[in-house]
Amino acid sequence: MRKWLTGIVATLAISMALFHLYSGGIQLFPATQQRAIHLALAFALVFLLHPFFKSKDSIEKERNGFGLLINSILAILSLVAGGYLTLRYLDLPLEMSSPTLTTIVIGVLVILLTLEVARRMLGMALPIIAIIFLVYAFIGDRLPLMIQHSGYSFEQIVTQIGLSNQGVFGIPLGVSASYIVLFVIFGAMLEKSGAGNMFLDLAMGLVGRYRGGAAKVSVVASALFGSISGSQVANVVTTGVLTIPLMKRGGYKPTYAAAVESVASTGGMILPPIMGAVAFLMADFLQISYAQVAFAALIPAIIYFVAIFIMVDLRAAKEGLQATEVENKVNLKELMFKKGHLMLPLVILVVLLMVFQMTANNAAFWAIISVPIACLFRKETRMSMGQIYSALQEGVKLSLMVVAACSAAGIVIGVIDMTGMGLRFSSVLLELSGGSLLLLCILTMFASIIMGMGLPPVASYLVLAILAAPAMVDLGVPPIAAHLFIFYYGTLSAITPPVALAAYAAAGLSKTSPMKVSLVACRLALVAFIVPYMFIFGPELILIGSTGSIIFATVTALMGVYAIAVSLEGYFTAKLNFFSRVILFAGSIMLIRVDVLSSVIGLVVIVLVLLYEGKFANKTNKAILLDKSL
Template identity: 45%
Template sequence: MTERNHKLTEENVKGDNINLRKFLAKYDRESDYRCFSGIGAYLVAFIAISFSLFQLYTAMFGVLDAHLQRAAHLSFGLALVYILYPTRRSWCRNSMHWFDALLAVVATSMPLYIIVFYKDLVMRSGIVTPTDMVIGVLGVFLVMEAARRVVGWPIVIVASVFLAYAFAGPNIPGVLAHQGVSLKHLVGHLFFTTEGIFGIPLGVSATFIFLFILFGAYLEKTGLGKFFIDLANAVAGWASGGPAKVSVLSSGLMGTVSGSSVGNVAGTGCLTIPMMKSLGYRPQFAGAVEAAASTGGQLMPPIMGAAAFLMAEFVGIPYINVVKAATIPALLYFIGIWICVHLEARKYGLKGIPRNQLPQVGKLILERGHLAIPLVAIIYLLISGYTPMRAALWAIGLTILAAMLRSSTRITLNDIIQGLEKGARSALGVVIACATAGIIIGVVTKTGLGLKLSSALIDLAQGQLLPTLFFTMISSILLGMGVPTTANYVITSTIAAPAIIQLGVPVLAAHMFVFYFGIIADVTPPVALAAFAASGIAKSKPMETALNASKLAIAAFLVPYIFVMSPALLMIDTTFTQVLLMIATSVVGMTGVAAAVSGYLLTNARWPERILLFAGGLLMIHPHLQTDLFGLSLLVGGFIIQRVRYGWEKQSRER
């Protein structure tokens, strides 16, 4: 980015008195932490670095038994959460309250109890003693309280409802009734087995996810984020509506390493939104572009907000297959936003940034292109058959080595140590969200709620696929509101996915369907955290920004229906030639849909033309020859009408 653009961004941000961390704290609980100095800072650094070193050690020399690995992982996480996040938001952020210090010690001790008495617990195998009961109840409560502090109320409320359901089963009428669970059995199931808090979500967090977050922390240390933004400026900044296209491209690239829609908005939006506004974009549209693009970052392979690893475990397929399946839908999502942005720019005559004020692609790649080597390497390693944990381990080492290739990007020993601390702190939201999601899964497996809910949804839809998909979509959006990516996927896949699986939809397609709609809750009113965060930077009306973001994210509302009905879009049972054809027809289809949503193609589109373009685009996205031909004919018809009207309007202006 040029010096002019840096100054422009800085003036906008400083002029509006935006402090990035305070701004993030308003929308993202994970950013509302204490900032210690002196002994407190050293204590946090020591625990966080020890956490990262523990994870690296077990990755290199072999993980512990599942329960032990997960218990140690959670113990570190709880210690840091209770030290860094105060009980009340009004409490001081510069010092430690005695109550939080006490809770930190108690919370850390709960998982340690499992480690210390592991052999006794295994020998007793399901027999819960009075001491176990106290530990288990405290453990469940303190995990949920940690979730309230670092993740927010939504996931705590969902988990509380499930716990209430476990006890109230006999008193619930209808299909959701069950025989009930005693406190003793529920505590034993949730805390002393690997079916609850220490279940698959926390297991994946304790192995794959932590290392990828640590990998992301080191990528950030090397300056890869700034390289992505500068590269996006060089590639697209000059084009019509350039700053908005920069937002789409940079947010997509950042999504490969980011695990938060709101964090992505703050990371790139503070640069791209002021640029968009300065060149004439409406504030609500500028905020919407950033929100929709940042949310799409959670759908972008290879990491998908860390949900890709959970999906591989839940579905029971190799991780690389999840990445392959997610590629075309994610590309369609970003292509849809890109086209909408281009049409908006053409509609209002918005120009790009002059080329002489932008960085040069060749120079950027020569100076900082080596920073992307670890990203290329990790994809190669995953394709080559390395486990995600081993691939992430190598990628961390390659990130440090790649940064050393040039003096301008070289990181010091202090940077390496700080990376260990930052990686651990960045993982806290995921650790606690996965543990809390384990409570939900534990209740589902103990009560059989998953099958009951799916049966209820199917009955409501009278056994028809499309109505069931619609009800599942609504359920996923509601369940995903205000919940971070990993927990979002765990909840929606556990509760909503079984309904459409029962109707014969492939398991991967079903899981991808609920994942998409859970994620899109970040831009869907009434919660729309990513859109509200973007509106804070853009100084726009939050609800208008959310509605604009929902329109830009139209692909996320359409594509999941398509890949459920035609799994070939997920590269299931298809060929390379078919994949290329699907991409080509889908891009044409997304152009039609984007034109319909924007109300502009060659000129302002009237409603009949918009309906024609939307229907044609939708049919083109559906990967079948008959629908492609019919859709193409509708799009050609819409284009001809637009072309004729454009000619008439041009002649009228010339007169």
């Protein structure tokens, strides 16, 4: 990259970081201004950093030839469009009601730039969806009655989608502009401070010494890192580069090692505090506090990771993988003494959000400021100005995917809002389900997985929150349960074939078949596919209900998860026979619904099978020992 271009990119990135720090900690700008500046700087960076084509040859050509000129022009147009809206934000409502040629040109420009930015950052999936919705806005009045709308003029569509707060500049971009970028910068600051490696060392110290320690390190490290990361793939690449080779050395097959990493990294998106930035969008959509979303998501996320942890433990026991597989032993006391202070910013963030109920942008601002301050506690962890500068740039660059997803999703949401399509889609789902909540959940699950393929969690959630969640709410599902349901399955699409991005990334690191990794990952994460049904039919798992019922639901869910893991892995204290595995699985399914009678029956079935298998295994082991002695 040419030096002058590098300088421009650095200037734009730092300007964007400082703008968000100022607006987050000192003074938030009016909504239209905040979103316009945010979009202009982000889009300009996308065009200067990400080429039209992805091949190495084309990247070099675009940075040195005619492509560089085109990208520069697109970057300038982004700044011009954002600048116009920033300066004219007070007059914009009047201009949209009686649009001038300039207003229409700016609206068209914003839409086209948004589609191109989304294509460069996210691939073709979301732009194609957005284009389909745009076409529907233009020709929907000529379609069959069931999906027909009343019709809108070109000016109405352009101003609503390209300029208003019900389109590109709607709630998703507003949340991105207000605080999501700050949280991404916070994650980059933590990583640059050495906290990312500290999480891996902490996981090694906690579980590395036990059987199957390598896989358990992957689960714990991916959970810790993923809780502050915004991408399943980024989580895989960051932690997997260390944990996958570790698992392979420990005796796990390459496919299984990659599957464990992809499942654990995907789970990081559903674990508070940040949840891939979706927690803040969900709070905004539902008009509830962030703390409510984080607390509601906590128990299901814990169940998810407990299930994976049990699965890898049982696999290690079945294959006889012992603690000696982990070469790098970490002294926890020494680690916490030397690097424990690096966790202080994360603690500060959680306390500010949960205890002091501080706004998300203020909490993120002070959490970012606390990172270099916390690093001062020990000489070897102190951050230089160069590291801080680099972290700010890196955070902004990592946030570009979120900006692209939010702005493109704004097109979809704008068309849905304008045409009333969301109500029609919900009606279709309700009609297909015949009023059955279970069937509606199954239909919504498939819709969420399909819609989430190839998209980051933010993008898939935004679209599904408008299209699918209302139908579930209409059947009596608590709104937060419905939104968590679609979020889970949209996120799990990262390991679901055929477009399993997290599985593909892990397969590349493990040098094995992506499709095999995806299939093994789905088997490992089967519990994750069941957990959302648990909190739909037992909302106590998302803290809706009395304390006693919440405790009962959590205990029975953990028992059910353990039984499912044993059933799937086919191992308890020894290998299980086929019928025991089937009965165990059936017993665990009875624990999905928080009902005393079905739960007691399920628990009795599980306990009886495990007691029988434990006794049978002991007899078998004694017989083997007797044969050996003879």
